[in-house]
Every structure is written in C-alpha cells, then in structure tokens.
Amino acid sequence: MKDLRNNYITQLENSMEETLKISSWSKTITLDAFTAKYLLSGSSYIDVRTKEEFNNGHLENALNIPYMFYTKKGWVKNPKFVDKVLAVCGKEDRLIVGCQDGARSEHACNDLRDAEFRHVSNMGGGYSALVANGSYVITKPEPTKPKLSFVARICRLF
Numbered sequence: 001m002k003d004l005r006n007n008y009i010t011q012l013e014n015s016m017e018e019t020l021k022i023s024s025w026s027k028t029i030t031l032d033a034f035t036a037k038y039l040l041s042g043s044s045y046i047d048v049r050t051k052e053e054f055n056n057g058h059l060e061n062a063l064n065i066p067y068m069f070y071t072k073k074g075w076v077k078n079p080k081f082v083d084k085v086l087a088v089c090g091k092e093d094r095l096i097v098g099c100q101d102g103a104r105s106e107h108a109c110n111d112l113r114d115a116e117f118r119h120v121s122n123m124g125g126g127y128s129a130l131v132a133n134g135s136y137v138i139t140k141p142e143p144t145k146p147k148l149s150f151v152a153r154i155c156r157l158f
Contacts, residue, residue, distance in 0.1 A: 036098075036123050045096050048066060057131070094119040097121070
C-alpha cells in the first residue's frame with residue numbers, strides 16, 4: 001500500500017511539474033481537498049493563518065506559522081516566515097500550506113519556493129475547503145473555563 005501511495009505521489013508530482021512548465025506564470029501547485037487528504041499522511045501541513053484563526057479550529061498535527069499579522073497599520077507580512085518554516089521543516093520535506101481560503105497560503109508557497117523548498121503545495125480553498133469536505137479530523141478549540149475573580153482565587157486557598 002505504501003508503494004502504491006508513493007507511486008501515486010510521484011505521478012502526481014510529475015504531472016504537476018508538467019503543468020508548471022505549461023503555465024509558467026504560476027509557481028504554485030494547488031491541491032483540491034480530496035487530493036490533499038490523500039497526500040496529508042506523508043506531508044506536513046503548515047497553517048499560515050493567524051494564531052486567533054488557528055485557535056478557532058485546525059487540522060490535527062498542523063503547524064501554525066502565520067504568514068501575516070494584523071496590526072494597527074493593517075496586515076503585515078511576517079518577516080521571519082521562511083526562517084520559522086526552515087526551523088521545523090527541511091527543504092526536501094513535502095509541505096501542504098493552507099490558510100482560511102487559499103489566498104495567503106498561495107503567497108506563502110511562492111515565498112517557500114523562492115527559498116528553494118522543493119515539494120510545496122497550496123491547499124486550494126484553505127481550511128474552509130477542508131471543513132466543507134467533512135472528512136478531515138478537525139481540532140476544535142476547547143471550551144475555556146471562566147476566569148475566577150481575584151477574590152474567588154483567594155477564597156480557594158482557604
């Protein structure tokens with residue numbers, strides 16, 4: 001089964017490389033939810049959404065490395081994005097990069113390819129597509145416990 005999967009991945013990558021040669025304007029390979037599901041077991045999923053978005057739900061075992069931050073000045077690109085990915089993944093690792101709907105992750109994929117990561121794919125439709133597909137293990141945020149007031153915390157000591 002593993003050989004069959006590896007053969008499928010090799011054929012898919014060869015097909016993608018041909019597609020890239022034909023449409024040279026795009027550096028990004030985009031996967032649909034079905035294909036991503038098949039490839040996830042041998043790949044790392046990098047979720048480039050903000051920490052707040054990630055905490056609202058994410059794939060199990062996803063690595064959260066935000067591509068952009070929201071500041072008072074608006075959206076700002078994470079200047080350490082590629083370095084953060086390199087700290088946890090090798091340039092030969094198979095990476096599937098996703099965001100909320102696929103736009104930020106496409107830019108993140110281009111940056112990773114520019115940094116010579118070889119096996120980078122964009123999750124078309126992002127997290128929204130994974131949720132809509134319904135066949136993914138999604139980690140939902142755990143309900144938070146209400147915070148106790150200072151007085152209530154002191155009372156617990158006695």
